[in-house]
Amino acid sequence: MTIAEPIAELPQIDEEEAQRARRRRNEKIGSWVLPILVITFSIWIWDRIVVWNELPHYILPGPGRVLEALIEDWAILFDSLLVTLQITFGALAIAVAGGVGLAVLFTQSRWIEMSFFPYAVILQVTPVVSIAPLIFIYVDSRLAGLLICAWIVAFFPILSNTTMGLNSADHNLRDLFKVYGSSRWQRLRFLQLPSALPYFLGGLRIAGGLSLIGAVVAEYVAGTGGIGSGLAFRILEAGYRLNIPRMFAALFLIAMTGVVIYATLSFISHMALRKWHESAIKREA
Amino acid sequence: MNTATKAALDASGAAPLGARAPVLSLNNIDKVFGRDVVALKGMSLDIQAGDFISLLGPSGCGKSTALRLIADLIHPTSGSIRWQVEKTPGALSVVFQEPSLMPWATVADNVWLPFRLQGKTRTSVKDDIAEALELVGLENFHNAYPRELSGGMKMRVSIARALVTHPRIILMDEPFAALDEITRFKLNNDLLELKSKIGCTVVFVTHSVFESVFLSDRIVVMAARPGRVIRELHVNEPYPRSEEFRTSSEYVAHCRAASDALRDAMEEHA
Structure with a gap:
């Protein structure tokens, strides 16, 4: 996110407060999005490992x-x-x-x-x-x-x-x-x-x-x-x-x-x- | 204060100002902690109805010990404490340095506590609760939780809780020491206003000379090691005392006298 956009519209909030608000919003979104990304990526890697190595399902199922x-x-x-x-x-x-x-x-x-x-x-x-x-x-x-x-x-x-x-x-x-x-x-x-x-x-x-x-x-x-x-x-x-x-x-x-x-x-x-x-x-x- | 309250107070024996009826007396009290820590030595004090007594002294002079003895939380090693009036539940109440409210209960429920411990339902005493909160200026905060209040307001709730049973005697253990000065002055004024409204009897522990002179008509100056009374001063200035009293020459004179007594108290064991 760029620094410029929200400040111009809200002149009564100073730079520091705007930064703080932005950080809070990003953290809120991140706390959901990041774990989902990690799990999705992990499952994909898991799947690829099984496929690429042609592992039998009684060793590691996909x-x-x-x-x-x-x-x-x-x-x-x-x-x-x-x-x-x-x-x-x-x-x-x-x-x-x-x-x-x-x-x-x-x-x-x-x-x-x-x-x-x-x-x-x-x-x-x-x-x-x-x-x-x-x-x-x-x-x-x-x-x-x-x-x-x-x-x-x-x-x-x-x-x-x-x-x-x-x-x-x-x-x-x-x-x-x-x-x-x-x-x-x-x-x-x-x-x-x-x-x-x-x-x-x-x-x-x-x-x-x-x-x-x-x-x-x-x-x-x-x-x-x-x-x-x-x-x-x-x-x-x-x-x-x-x-x-x-x-x-x-x-x-x-x-x-x-x-x-x-x-x-x-x-x-x-x-x-x-x-x-x-x-x-x-x-x- | 409404007339019903006044009647209730009269019935409960809180005498109006000027009437000197003994409430309780301490006779030659010694209190020794452990083997050899003499917290209090030979303390005697007669408390009359309507008195505002300050126990003034340095740390370790036994003023809080005296208060705890009167509250029957600890017992004297020797000597006796005699109640001159009937000691009913709620005849004595205590205000501590911290507001000590129950954080899980609303303001009204906190004030209800002394009655609740007597087995009285909230509806049966709701007028008393409302009246006590009105006296301390918190009539609009019945349903607030303590965490929503400022330090001064919490202390007001604590005072309302102490007043609600119409006690014969209120013990206050440095109640305003943790507050900022502006709030402390305000609460000092309000406490005196309360006193002239309901004529309560107060024993007030403090280490502030100015607070003790402003509030009380009797100042008991105490010294440490061993804790003992070294002098009693009288502040014969009429109540109600206004903010102007703080700048009057009488006030200054009383403060000087109390300071001198306190210096003697400090020097005696130095």
């Missing part, structure tokens, strides 16, 4: 073949997607309930926090792939096992963020609540929970992605299950059968699911905080 697999195997893949989603959201729901519940319990009693927090950390830092086989030995229900694995991965960010949020309430307001003789419940309901909301929502966004990862990893460990199997199982199965296009198709669905979950949770977070929290407020320049 993008067209993956799309074909996505359409042809849609019925199978969609069923699997539903299973994965079910585990992901189930785990996320339990993680939210457990994480927030435990965080509230922690802030009500230092003793409980001191007793249990180290174990929450241990649970978090132990890789889920190494615990999962044990879980599947002791838990009969495959669904319950998967839920537990995904939950272990997802709940910690919610717990730690919410605990931090509950403790971050303005200390003057705490004093004020005390002056007015508030009950423990009132302090929690009117002061600590609202203070914790931005922290909780930050944790939720991380936990959403993690519960999907947890669900997929757990299914890898759980292995064959036949009926009612999720996308991870489809990837394994397709791998055994050298059906590489289907592997790619399933992978694509998992990635898209992650993106949608993150976008949805970001949107929820924005809507919940847009009236008052700094993170959700648009600033002028």
Whole structure:
């Protein structure tokens, strides 16, 4: 874009402001156009590599073949997607309930926090792939096992963020609540929970992605299950059968699911905080 | 102020100016933090209805500690604090150095807080909320969020929140220290106007000589290490005090007296 055009029409805006406005507009367009260009170019390169090197589809399928697999195997893949989603959201729901519940319990009693927090950390830092086989030995229900694995991965960010949020309430307001003789419940309901909301929502966004990862990893460990199997199982199965296009198709669905979950949770977070929290407020320049 | 408010205030015991009824008294208070940090030593103070008392002193003289003791947020190591009137919920309120508003709640909801903690619905106290906001000049900002307000306006909301329960005594802990001077002067004037309207009893912590002389009728000068009262000055100038008072010779004389007392306070442990 040349420098001359918009300034002449808007004499009341000075050079610097005009530049700033132009930069902002270009950045806005760029944030959409550039990623689309990159993905288009990548897919084209991918396609060319396959064609030029005459790669067989069981080594690397072209993008067209993956799309074909996505359409042809849609019925199978969609069923699997539903299973994965079910585990992901189930785990996320339990993680939210457990994480927030435990965080509230922690802030009500230092003793409980001191007793249990180290174990929450241990649970978090132990890789889920190494615990999962044990879980599947002791838990009969495959669904319950998967839920537990995904939950272990997802709940910690919610717990730690919410605990931090509950403790971050303005200390003057705490004093004020005390002056007015508030009950423990009132302090929690009117002061600590609202203070914790931005922290909780930050944790939720991380936990959403993690519960999907947890669900997929757990299914890898759980292995064959036949009926009612999720996308991870489809990837394994397709791998055994050298059906590489289907592997790619399933992978694509998992990635898209992650993106949608993150976008949805970001949107929820924005809507919940847009009236008052700094993170959700648009600033002028 | 409308007549209904006046009646309510009279009923709640906020005495008009001139009437000297004791509200609470501090008797020989010591407060020691840890083993040997003496924050306050032998402090006694009688607070009468309608008093505007400033606690004036350098950092570490225990003026904020005294306020926290009165607010019952901490307890004295020895000595006693006696309420001479019935201590009902909302009989005492506090204004801090920061406005300390709840950012997620509207202005009206912030002012509702003291009543909400008493279990009162917003509709049942909406007249009190409207009245308190009118007193601080924010009647058009019921539905604004704190982030939309300037620093001075936030402080007004904080004062409205303190007034809404018609407290017997209001504690203010350097409420205007973080504001710019123009806003501070304006709020000083408005606070005095408020005082003459509703005759509230105020204990005001400050380290500004000028602010304490302009606002109060009693100045309690304190010294540090250990925190203690070294002198009490009386500013016997009638309320309401206008902007002209700031340039009067009486004002200057009082400021000099307070400054001298404060210098003594600083020298005593220097």
